[in-house]
Amino acid sequence: MGIPAFYTKTGIGTIVEEGKATKEFNGKKYIMETALQADLAIIKGFKADKSSNVIYNKTARNFNAVMAGAAKVTVCEVEEIVKVGELDPNNIHTPNIFIQRLIVGEKYEKRIEQLTVREK
Template identity: 60%
Template structure:
């Protein structure tokens, strides 16, 4: 199976349809599949359900899909860096399924492992628990959370080989490995594709069995929150 594609547009070919569910890796702007997001925007696809920790920032990352009103629903954990997200949600233009961050990560991991649901104490007694099945185990209250899957997962890795084996770099690993397991088709954009056999098998983070399409992207790597201090005088 040929997995290497020339670019994001080619990697998305034949997979995109209105109303689809997309998982998008990254945390803030770290490890986001920015090339795949831009290519998704260019297709004109709409009514997306997007599963991602957050929705980028205004004008970058998933924020470009939000600005174009291509996203119908977000399943996410954190929305604080995007004013357009806030505006659309408060104006009832955007559906939001809000998750505690650990619950979101576990829902994705469960979906990738074929686990339809699990019980957690997180959110018990809060708005998160409303409408969810609850059970008591060993005297403690738990709520049922469901696993998550997607039509397509778009993720960012550091290096790949032609079989789709992936290595992530430091904190860019974040949600990407678990999302790779939970998509019907997973597209990985990487900084470099190395020769088959270059990886020590013990160093591979995501085996190629979970990855169907790979391409080399170009990355802006923006800093989400730039914090500076004045230079001290001599």
């Protein structure tokens, strides 16, 4: 895991502050928040290469990459696995060091990703 904790002003003077370490920087009080940690993360990628480098589609970029980095073991389900080198390195959202298991899901029904518009 990269950053074990960070300081934030969010929650100062509220119930969130209770029991947490605080520190003052430049005359302002901050709460120390610890990083998210998980034993297991099950995430959904769009495409991965055989080396387990993963790219996400649209809003799936939100927390999948964060949880892959925070978990001790990450299982990633993707729609397609391609040969190493077929993914543009600039498009990889989660490098293979954070993925321990890679599986291809079957028969995707993408109800959410269907365009829906209302009639005028």
